[in-house]
Amino acid sequence: MVDIRDIAKMAGVSTATVSKVLNNYSEVSEATKIRILKIVEEVGYIPNSSARALSTKRSWLIGIVYSEHLHIGLEHNYFSGVLEAFKRKVESLGYDVVFISGKDIGYLKRCQVRNVDGVFVVTADITDEGLRALLDSDIKCVTTDVPYKSIPLVYSDNRQGSLLAVRHLVELGHRRIAHIAGPLSSIAGQERLDGYRQGLAEAGLPYDESLVVEAGEYDAQSGYDCMNRLLQLPQAPTAVFVVCDLSALGVVRCISEHNLVVGKDISVVGFDDIELAAHVHPALTTLRQDRKTIGKILAETLIKRMNNETVEEKIVIPTKLIVRDSTSRID
Amino acid sequence: MVDIRDIAKMAGVSTATVSKVLNNYSEVSEATKIRILKIVEEVGYIPNSSARALSTKRSWLIGIVYSEHLHIGLEHNYFSGVLEAFKRKVESLGYDVVFISGKDIGYLKRCQVRNVDGVFVVTADITDEGLRALLDSDIKCVTTDVPYKSIPLVYSDNRQGSLLAVRHLVELGHRRIAHIAGPLSSIAGQERLDGYRQGLAEAGLPYDESLVVEAGEYDAQSGYDCMNRLLQLPQAPTAVFVVCDLSALGVVRCISEHNLVVGKDISVVGFDDIELAAHVHPALTTLRQDRKTIGKILAETLIKRMNNETVEEKIVIPTKLIVRDSTSRID
DNA sequence: AATTCTTTCGAAAACCTTTTCGTGAAATCC
DNA sequence: GGATTTCACGAAAAGGTTTTCGAAAGAATT
The missing domain is CATH 3.40.50.2300 (Response regulator)
Structure with a gap:
């Protein structure tokens, strides 16, 4: 497997420079940038995400916490729809989504082990001690159905x-x-x-x-x-x-x-x-x-929180009445 | 954040020793083992997974590849059920499950970037060039609905x-x-x-x-x-x-x-x-x-593949007829 | 008593990036 | 033409863990 040092050698520059073009910093000349990018492309270099995470202290991972509380979970259309939209948004920003189960060691610890950058609490039992520990920690969270302290909440009106x-x-x-x-x-x-x-x-x-x-x-x-x-x-x-x-x-x-x-x-x-x-x-x-909108805003809100921007605590999305055949004028 | 070196210092041993007890190697005396474990517990030490991954070259991550092909995906009860059982099993073995989307750079590359140890191809379009590239790579895969070459397949009869x-x-x-x-x-x-x-x-x-x-x-x-x-x-x-x-x-x-x-x-x-x-x-x-069984066997099969054990190419699980009210004797 | 074997542990290299800060050269200013 | 700024880049440290191999000490064997 070719690493960043190989690329540096091939391009006749230092690893610092390669790293800079890969993370497009401005302080590198257009010429060398192009040259390096070409080599990267040719040899199919893929940065090692573990090394990257170790160095940046960011995992580029977002955790999904959910339990089949009240019989709602991934199987429920609402949550899978919201999750899909959420996923799409965060992925477009370079994050991947990982499931966090609370089994054994608890949500918080699992999040810490994985070093997630943020978490989306999909549906869970707020009376769960372990969940509260997570929400009370300094890990950035966002949710769509469990109101708790000042955790941002995005949901339907x-x-x-x-x-x-x-x-x-x-x-x-x-x-x-x-x-x-x-x-x-x-x-x-x-x-x-x-x-x-x-x-x-x-x-x-x-x-x-x-x-x-x-x-x-x-x-x-x-x-x-x-x-x-x-x-x-x-x-x-x-x-x-x-x-x-x-x-x-x-x-x-x-x-x-x-x-x-x-x-x-x-x-x-x-x-x-x-x-x-x-x-x-x-x-x-x-x-x-509006699952798509909710998921998308949830993602945007979480990202903002991760960047320590301030966000609204509660965002409410309107619903729409869809009239079909199960209702009719009373005789 | 306390790291393995802090633990080593506190216990008066080297990091090597701490690492060994954490990964329970045998070559460390029972006494020091207990002493270290106690300290770990007390200070709530959590190993850094990035560093670990970097060193071991294993991410302890399993990828889920799926696309909403043929309109089946996470929203489909079958797949969410199988996935749930799969997840439960691999989590019990220390793995976490991460979503892999093929957007932009393709499944294979995404798997390589994340350095997943294996992948579960849930439902996808086998005519997709990118998917085939993944299945043809040396990343260990398993699937429940796309038969392809010798990728292990676990599904209903x-x-x-x-x-x-x-x-x-x-x-x-x-x-x-x-x-x-x-x-x-x-x-x-x-x-x-x-x-x-x-x-x-x-x-x-x-x-x-x-x-x-x-x-x-x-x-x-x-x-x-x-x-x-x-x-x-x-x-x-x-x-x-x-x-x-x-x-x-x-x-x-x-x-x-x-x-x-x-x-x-x-x-x-x-x-x-x-x-x-x-x-x-x-x-x-x-x-x-039998979604539970299928998911579980899928997980076991993948783990075996990851350990380079040989597995059956095709495992077929029986189904069961459930008679309810939509069928009746013809008059 | 000398030798070998076990047990227990540590030093140090390896894993691959990112980032800070310094340096020299070129460009700009008075 | 000298002083200052800007530009492009590199050396090296830092990040936290695992693993190999060697060493020391004690036990067992001759």
Whole structure:
């Protein structure tokens, strides 16, 4: 394997000079720069990243911390979408993305061992001692769903989204609008519930506690279970705003099994706009989260933090109502 | 930050000795070993991985190569499941997992820059020049869906699975069984089609070309489109075996939109057993791929390859038929 | 008592970059 | 034409670990 010293020898310069052109410093003449670049190209020289990291004290690695908390993780469309956009952005700046698991020695230590330059905490349990140790350390972090102290947070405008959902249902004539809330230990769960209440208030509708049930997790089974409870009410709702699409699919299943027709007897609105939302029957009305934008801004924010620039603590991205077939005007 | 020299000084030994206990070599007395370990623990010493990598020429990093080829990628339940199991296994052995994107400089070069010890090619386009360069290099690879030369391949027994699907439908009395095949450029697409044909042959049913349509991608839309074509046939099939669950959901949607009832008028069998399969309406009969086992064996195989042990070129894991509500006896 | 063998440890080289600071030459200024 | 600045580059240190090989001391063997 050819190293920087070989290149230097071939070009008749010192390693310092080669290093400078490789990191395009200005203090080297155009002529030698071209000459060196040509040689580098010809012999296919690849800098040793370990040596580089050792010297610069930067690993050019960004850690992804996540655990399958609340049953959301990489398998969830939202997170994989955000992660994809995040990855694309940081890669364009020369960073690579590495998974950090908390197993055995804890997140913080793992980050230190790998010497990551920053970390993206995707989804995790804030009650986890180990996670808090990481967030409290001086490693630069960024997150999209766990609010903690002044860790920058980039996420959807949950309140506004929920508001749009309720308005949509109200416009269709619904009055008995239920809400299947997410776990209220999560910020998304809380805020979406808030938006729902605000929507009702706006429409002059009373807040009926019996129409709100809290799901244990962000998954289909929870939606199914919650809907079951709603259907046992003396007077069932005519519409349900569900905290996420996955749960909404469970709701759809439940309604169907009761021989009712979704989008006719009962309207359903989800949240996320997972890919499947458009492809199930009936296609799901939902709030689209702008995963691409969130991931990109998350990346930019983290990079800024890594450069010790100041950043906003909270960036909120609007959602968009996507009307499909699971909602309809009440008869 | 305390380094190995500080530890050595504190323990009154040389760095060599400290290094040896840290990598538990035998040639150091039990007494000093304990003494050093105690100090390491007390001061929370963390070895510098860059220096380590530089010295050992191993990065302890395993690359994940994937592109959103054929619309399958991290968002696909199969791959995220396999990846999760893979990750768990290699992490337990001290490796971390890093994403490798082919953008800009190509997979091979990116792997070389990061100096990965091995790579898991998750899903990618084998016609991609850059990917072939990687697979042809002397970097140790392993894969679950792209057969190429002697790169070890661990995956489901597609033929057996398809056979089970067809047998199941035959047992329910179906005779006109259609198949929505995956892209035949993929090994899964080919083998599942093979299994389907074998199943028909076994049951003494003729192979009817008009009952087989090839999907463009492994997604819901493709399933939807294919089913549309099948329903335009003069005599529609009574059962459809679909190459994957995602497409099967598209099929379900299509059938429903034609005011037919899935699991009554037309039976549907998927492949994968994605998480949602059990939670949609009707719950999907499908072939479960053993993602955990595949991921684990993939990891073990790669590690062996990295240690220059010989491994089997092809390891096939059985699938399991999961009967739910989308299939029923024909009237 | 002399020799050999083991055990335990250390000195120092090696791994490959980056970066600081100094130097000489050329260009610019009064 | 002398003083000053700018430019282009290099010598060498620094970064933290692993590993080889040799040395010393103690144990075992003749």
